[in-house]
Structures are given as C-alpha cells and as structure tokens.
Amino acid sequence: MLKFFNSLFGRVVIALVAGIVIGAVFPHFAQSLRPLGDGFLKLIKMVIGPIVFCVVVSGMAHAGDLRKVGRVGLKSVIYFEIMTTIALVIGAVLAYATRPGVGMNINLHSLDPASLSTYTENAKSLKDTAGFLLKIIPDTAINAFATGDILQILVFSVLFGSALSLLGNKAQRVSSLIDELSQVFFRVM
Structure with a gap:
C-alpha cells in the first residue's frame, strides 16, 4: 500500500479524491484554490x-x-x-x-461572439x-x-x-x- 501512495499514479488519485471532497464540502474554499490548478496546468x-x-x-x-x-x-x-x-x-x-450543462440557465444572447473569433478563423483554414x-x-x-x-x-x-x-x-x-x-x-x- 505504501508503494501506491509513493507512486505518481497514487498521488494523482489521492489529489483527485481530495479535490472532489473539498469541492463538495467546502465549495467556496475550493473556488479560492482555482489559481493553483490553473498555475499547475500552465x-x-x-x-x-x-x-x-x-x-x-x-x-x-x-x-x-x-x-x-x-x-x-x-x-x-x-x-x-x-x-x-x-x-x-x-x-x-x-x-x-x-x-452536461443542462440546468445551468445560461443566456446565449449574453455570450460574447467575438471570443469565438479565434476558433472560427482556425476552422476556416482547415x-x-x-x-x-x-x-x-x-x-x-x-x-x-x-x-x-x-x-x-x-x-x-x-x-x-x-x-x-x-x-x-x-x-x-x-x-x-x-x-x-x-x-x-x-x-x-
């Protein structure tokens, strides 16, 4: 069992479970941790x-x-x-x-179509x-x-x-x- 906790896979699974638990129990605290996740991905x-x-x-x-x-x-x-x-x-x-996304009550008219311009330009070239x-x-x-x-x-x-x-x-x-x-x-x- 110690080998699992010391492996990269084990650490990722533990972090995933911890993230789910923190997000479910302390949602505002989980939101405040978002810069850590974004920084890690970058x-x-x-x-x-x-x-x-x-x-x-x-x-x-x-x-x-x-x-x-x-x-x-x-x-x-x-x-x-x-x-x-x-x-x-x-x-x-x-x-x-x-x-996914059902029940989010997003107003499609309030979305900024200019933010999609990069994707549409790339799609045109393909x-x-x-x-x-x-x-x-x-x-x-x-x-x-x-x-x-x-x-x-x-x-x-x-x-x-x-x-x-x-x-x-x-x-x-x-x-x-x-x-x-x-x-x-x-x-x-």
Whole structure:
C-alpha cells in the first residue's frame, strides 16, 4: 500500500479524491484554490513542447534505420486514430447519458461572439486537406514552440530527428545534448 501512495499514479488519485471532497464540502474554499490548478496546468503546458521535441528527436536519432522509424510511426498513427475514435465514442455516449450543462440557465444572447473569433478563423483554414497540411507546417521552428502548437512541434521534431539520423556520427554531440535536455525537462515536469 505504501508503494501506491509513493507512486505518481497514487498521488494523482489521492489529489483527485481530495479535490472532489473539498469541492463538495467546502465549495467556496475550493473556488479560492482555482489559481493553483490553473498555475499547475500552465506549468505542464510550458514543458510539453520541449519534452515532445526531445523525445521524438532522441528516438529517431537513436533508431538508426529511418525505415524502422517509419514503420513504428505508421503503427503509432493507426493506434492514435483507433484510440481517438474510441475516446470520441465514449465521450459522445457519456454526453448523451449525463447531459452536461443542462440546468445551468445560461443566456446565449449574453455570450460574447467575438471570443469565438479565434476558433472560427482556425476552422476556416482547415476546410480542405491542403489547408490542414499547411497549418501543421510551422512558419518558424520557434513559433511552433512559442504558440505551443504540438502538431507543428511534432512536424519539426520529425524533420530534425530525421536529419540527425541521416548525419549519423557527425551529429553525435547534438544528439547527446538533446538526450541531456530531455532529462532536464523531465525533471522540470
């Protein structure tokens, strides 16, 4: 049992249960703790991009044969699509069963439509396959990290990792640096 309490999973479960209990018993106090949760989420978002970059680049650089990386990549995409579809089905079933938001008495006329402008602009650029493909290519590598666009970071990481893999021993120092950086970012996490 002590092993459960010392594991990350155990701590997350304990925090989840504590949050539910505090929210149910002391709702005003729970609301005052919101900045802690928001700050925690921002801290996680801060390191996700660099961690994805380091893990993908390191994995590709150490894989050796790019064909092997391609096979693993294809299997990963298929797995991702299947799991995403299952998650969407579960979410849709639960939404129809639990009907979230019912009884909240929100006046739709009082909502600010301008706050949705960012989402509608993004949706306009994704109307076709060409728009989607152009959207996943970052304008600059730094911009992908600055905006936190994980798909753009992933595209850059794959290109960077492929280049390191093709360079072989010539890129050993860069590859070692990225391995060390990944350890640092995981410690930050």
